[in-house]
Amino acid sequence: MSTVELKPKDLKSNQEVRWCPGCGDYSILNSVQAVLAESGVKKENMCVISGIGCSSRFPYYMGTYGFHSIHGRALAVATGTKAANPDLSVWVATGDGDCMSIGGNHFIHTLRRNLDVKILMFNNQIYGLTKGQYSPTTPKGQVTKTSPYGAIDAPFHPLNLALGAGATFVARTMDTQPKHMQKILKAAAEHKGTAFVEIWQNCVIFNDGAWKEWTTKEVRDDRTIDLVPGEPMLFGKDLEKGLHVECCETSIVGKEEATTWKADTASPVPGFLLAQLDNEPDLPNAIGIFRQVEQPTYDGLITEQIDQVTSKKGKGTLKSLIYTPDAWTVD
Amino acid sequence: MTTEVIRQEDVVIRFVGDSGDGMQITGSQFTDTTAKVGNDLATFPDFPSEIRAPAGTRAGVSGFQIHFSSADIFTPGDGPDVLVAMNAAALIENYKDLKPGGIVIANTGSFTDKDLAKAKLESNPLEDGTLGAFRVIKIDINERVIQALADSPLTKKDVLRCKNFYTLGLMYWLYSRPVEPTLEWLAAKFKSKPELVDANQAALKAGYNAGSIHELFQGRYEVAPQQNVAKGTYRNIMGNEGLALGLVAGAHMADLEVLLGSYPITPATDILQHLAKMKNHGVITMQMEDEIAGICSAIGGSYAGKLGVTTTSGPGMALKSEALGLAVMTELPLVVVNVQRAGPSTGLPTKVEQADLFQSLYGRNGEAPIPVLACSSPADAFDCAVEACRIATQYMTPVILLSDNYIANGSEPWKLPELDKMVHFPVVRPEAGDDPYLPYRRDEKLSRPWAVPGQPGLEHRIGGLEKEHETGNVSHNPENHQMMVEMRLAKVMGIRKTIPTPEPHGNDGDLLVIGWGSTYGAIRSAVEKMSADGMKVAHLHLRHVFPLPEGLPEIFARYKQIVVPELNMGQLARVLQGEYPEFRFKPFDKVQGKPFTAFELREMFTEMLEVVS
Ligand code: SF4
Numbered sequence: 031m032s033t034v035e036l037k038p039k040d041l042k043s044n045q046e047v048r049w050c051p052g053c054g055d056y057s058i059l060n061s062v063q064a065v066l067a068e069s070g071v072k073k074e075n076m077c078v079i080s081g082i083g084c085s086s087r088f089p090y091y092m093g094t095y096g097f098h099s100i101h102g103r104a105l106a107v108a109t110g111t112k113a114a115n116p117d118l119s120v121w122v123a124t125g126d127g128d129c130m131s132i133g134g135n136h137f138i139h140t141l142r143r144n145l146d147v148k149i150l151m152f153n154n155q156i157y158g159l160t161k162g163q164y165s166p167t168t169p170k171g172q173v174t175k176t177s178p179y180g181a182i183d184a185p186f187h188p189l190n191l192a193l194g195a196g197a198t199f200v201a202r203t204m205d206t207q208p209k210h211m212q213k214i215l216k217a218a219a220e221h222k223g224t225a226f227v228e229i230w231q232n233c234v235i236f237n238d239g240a241w242k243e244w245t246t247k248e249v250r251d252d253r254t255i256d257l258v259p260g261e262p263m264l265f266g267k268d269l270e271k272g273l274h275v276e277c278c279e280t281s282i283v284g285k286e287e288a289t290t291w292k293a294d295t296a297s298p299v300p301g302f303l304l305a306q307l308d309n310e311p312d313l314p315n316a317i318g319i320f321r322q323v324e325q326p327t328y329d330g331l332i333t334e335q336i337d338q339v340t341s342k343k344g345k346g347t348l349k350s351l352i353y354t355p356d357a358w359t360v361d
Numbered sequence: 362m363t364t365e366v367i368r369q370e371d372v373v374i375r376f377v378g379d380s381g382d383g384m385q386i387t388g389s390q391f392t393d394t395t396a397k398v399g400n401d402l403a404t405f406p407d408f409p410s411e412i413r414a415p416a417g418t419r420a421g422v423s424g425f426q427i428h429f430s431s432a433d434i435f436t437p438g439d440g441p442d443v444l445v446a447m448n449a450a451a452l453i454e455n456y457k458d459l460k461p462g463g464i465v466i467a468n469t470g471s472f473t474d475k476d477l478a479k480a481k482l483e484s485n486p487l488e489d490g491t492l493g494a495f496r497v498i499k500i501d502i503n504e505r506v507i508q509a510l511a512d513s514p515l516t517k518k519d520v521l522r523c524k525n526f527y528t529l530g531l532m533y534w535l536y537s538r539p540v541e542p543t544l545e546w547l548a549a550k551f552k553s554k555p556e557l558v559d560a561n562q563a564a565l566k567a568g569y570n571a572g573s574i575h576e577l578f579q580g581r582y583e584v585a586p587q588q589n590v591a592k593g594t595y596r597n598i599m600g601n602e603g604l605a606l607g608l609v610a611g612a613h614m615a616d617l618e619v620l621l622g623s624y625p626i627t628p629a630t631d632i633l634q635h636l637a638k639m640k641n642h643g644v645i646t647m648q649m650e651d652e653i654a655g656i657c658s659a660i661g662g663s664y665a666g667k668l669g670v671t672t673t674s675g676p677g678m679a680l681k682s683e684a685l686g687l688a689v690m691t692e693l694p695l696v697v698v699n700v701q702r703a704g705p706s707t708g709l710p711t712k713v714e715q716a717d718l719f720q721s722l723y724g725r726n727g728e729a730p731i732p733v734l735a736c737s738s739p740a741d742a743f744d745c746a747v748e749a750c751r752i753a754t755q756y757m758t759p760v761i762l763l764s765d766n767y768i769a770n771g772s773e774p775w776k777l778p779e780l781d782k783m784v785h786f787p788v789v790r791p792e793a794g795d796d797p798y799l800p801y802r803r804d805e806k807l808s809r810p811w812a813v814p815g816q817p818g819l820e821h822r823i824g825g826l827e828k829e830h831e832t833g834n835v836s837h838n839p840e841n842h843q844m845m846v847e848m849r850l851a852k853v854m855g856i857r858k859t860i861p862t863p864e865p866h867g868n869d870g871d872l873l874v875i876g877w878g879s880t881y882g883a884i885r886s887a888v889e890k891m892s893a894d895g896m897k898v899a900h901l902h903l904r905h906v907f908p909l910p911e912g913l914p915e916i917f918a919r920y921k922q923i924v925v926p927e928l929n930m931g932q933l934a935r936v937l938q939g940e941y942p943e944f945r946f947k948p949f950d951k952v953q954g955k956p957f958t959a960f961e962l963r964e965m966f967t968e969m970l971e972v973v974s
Contacts, residue, residue, distance in 0.1 A: 099661075100825050332647075339641045356597070
């Protein structure tokens with residue numbers, strides 16, 4: 031473990047933060063700074079990469095290395111950066127439009143490769159920077175500037191998309207619960223491989239209250255359940271209720287009968303099941319960790335393969351590369 | 362009996378057959394042996410874009426042309442002197458290119474009624490007078506191979522597969538080349554399948570012996586080794602391999618390692634394949650999910666201190682254009698290789714064209730100047746790749762390097778660079794000091810410093826939004842934008858100070874021929890012949906297309922006329938016309954998916970000279 035002592039304020043940049051007052055992004059920024067400061071990673075080894083959108087302004091507000099790239103491509107850029115230097119702790123800040131729409135292809139391929147980066151997807155179900163168009167996570171029927179009669183596209187389910195693409199770490203948290211967010215971000219930071227974290231984020235300007243069914247103080251204890259691997263699935267103000275899963279039915283039970291949550295089963299199916307609770311009006315919706323498995327990372331394999339080939343063939347020189355045995359000499 | 366040996370200076374042979382007949386192997390074996398004999402040579406394969414077109418049809422014809430000589434040569438030759446046709450379809454698709462009086466060697470075993478029908482022929486071209494202008498040598502190669510391999514344990518089908526080596530043996534005899542190099546190659550190639558080694562070696566020897574025994578030919582030929590070849594070590598190289606080696610060498614000269622992000626696309630894929638093998642040279646290759654990810658991962662790699670490279674062809678280039686702008690804005694080194702093919706859209710993926718010049722120069726949003734280089738031959742590809750790495754790292758800029766199908770798949774002897782004489786251009790990283798790091802503070806070249814993640818005290822943010830001068834902070838200030846746009850252009854134009862003015866080759870006076878890219882060989886052959894005949898014609902070839910080298914107007918002024926032959930609709934001609942309006946640049950265009958022949962260029966140039974005089 032490193033001995034570097036960092037405070038969250040050491041990770042602030044000198045740039046003024048310019049999100050709308052009341053935007054959920056502020057709380058995410060604070061949580062990331064808090065978690066990274068305690069992560070033991072040296073500041074010079076932290077790198078935040080983003081695409082385009084409100085969330086993608088993130089790197090400018092971090093006092094670390096940062097790259098604000100182009101729309102949808104943060105993960106492609108991050109792939110090169112992490113492959114070039116696997117010692118870096120690479121974080122990608124992205125939104126529902128940036129990640130699931132224009133960047134969808136890079137998203138699924140990063141997950142299947144298990145590149146060791148942390149993806150924070152700020153899901154506000156709307157395009158904020160372009161001022162209020164429906165996004166690939168906007169619910170069907172919602173009226174937005176580009177869906178004046180209601181959106182007719184079925185939305186993506188981010189967690190299921192990630193699970194289906196073979197993600198090794200899938201979690202969900204929300205902007206209004208910084209403590210929970212920090213717990214999840216810490217687990218993501220410690221995961222070796224791609225960590226995908228969906229963050230329910232409120233856009234006060236263009237889609238205020240998108241998550242209120244689950245996130246307001248009044249309802250959240252009864253309407254959400256925090257999945258903690260290895261723990262029984264409990265919820266309610268005093269954690270007096272439990273969830274019981276018996277494939278493939280989920281029901282509310284007393285705390286004694288609650289199923290112990292496992293996020294590392296061979297099949298990701300339990301994760302899928304718990305990710306779908308938003309479709310079950312009588313059940314709480316899940317946040318927490320949906321999947322957490324160990325697999326070799328893409329960047330790790332790149333390095334390993336280079337080492338293997340080098341130890342087998344010897345370190346190549348320019349001379350051996352250019353002056354091959356088929357060459358002939360004219361004197 | 363002694364066979365007459367006829368000396369020749371210069372020969373072009375084209376091997377043609379079905380894509381399953383192994384013509385590419387036959388051609389490349391003949392090439393390797395010819396290189397060892399000491400001839401100058403140039404080759405070009407021609408294969409169908411369908412991987413497995415129906416056997417025996419015209420769509421399935423595959424060819425390989427080699428031009429070899431005792432003198433200096435620049436192209437794979439206009440038309441062949443000898444056409445070796447393994448079946449009817451191959452003959453009919455190719456015989457028109459033969460030089461008058463040329464030789465056809467036809468495998469009569471594949472001219473049956475069935476073969477003729479597959480080639481959509483109503484009569485047999487070997488018998489109906491089609492080949493009246495040529496000398497036709499008929500051999501039933503199928504039958505000969507079956508006889509020669511009567512004792513082989515192989516099935517008849519597999520025996521017939523050895524016919525390309527029989528043919529190769531025959532050609533080795535005819536052109537007095539040794540069989541040993543190919544015998545050795547076969548032994549190594551099929552090490553684990555001794556029956557295949559035996560059969561193919563036997564076929565090769567049988568073909569060789571048939572030349573002398575059967576008196577098929579009136580004599581045999583000899584093309585003496587090239588004299589006055591520059592001293593040095595050589596190897597035969599194809600364009601894409603030259604590029605791959607040049608990229609690694611260029612990175613080496615900068616004290617960096619290559620990180621390639623790429624996506625397979627014809628005809629650039631070989632570069633990715635070559636680099637993927639070079640892991641023990643520290644090369645990272647990532648076959649990404651698409652073209653955009655290819656370039657973006659390369660940019661991400663450069664950001665972290667590697668030499669980011671992406672390789673593609675025109676359609677992929679189109680997909681990368683937004684990211685090219687990002688590399689311009691973030692001022693990161695990046696080498697982008699476009700191995701051009703005929704377009705637009707999917708176009709003719711296996712055919713040559715030079716029509717992506719405008720795309721390279723202008724195909725981006727905003728003012729996004731990017732240096733553009735073009736290589737002129739397989740051996741030149743190496744030097745150009747090193748030069749691209751130099752410009753990218755010294756000027757912190759993306760660089761576009763243009764090659765094309767003709768260079769990619771062509772081959773020629775390459776004089777290997779003397780490594781200790783190659784110029785180094787090591788990248789120097791900034792160091793943290795007391796003052797805050799200014800990522801956009803420029804040096805005398807207007808280039809910015811390149812700090813990379815992992816360096817303590819230099820933490821900074823970059824991105825696609827306009828940068829404030831020096832600090833690199835986001836800036837919407839109007840004057841700053843104007844200054845930064847001008848600065849980025851001035852930086853790129855400053856590269857001119859480090860590039861030599863090219864010298865025309867030939868005689869001053871009447872006509873200057875300006876070329877770029879793979880037309881080099883055809884133009885050089887045409888001009889060389891004309892200037893040897895005393896005509897006042899010279900050839901100027903541009904490697905740096907943007908920025909153009911200094912001193913060009915002084916050269917242009919030495920000629921009465923200027924012509925710009927291109928495999929497009931006059932793109933460089935228009936660039937030059939815009940840049941130097943005081944001169945007139947006459948375009949000469951060809952867009953048939955085929956290279957220029959030296960002959961057609963000579964005709965065109967002669968016509969221009971006649972009009973004036
Ligand atoms: S538009 Fe919405 S998401 Fe964007 S900064 Fe404002 S509140 Fe936040």
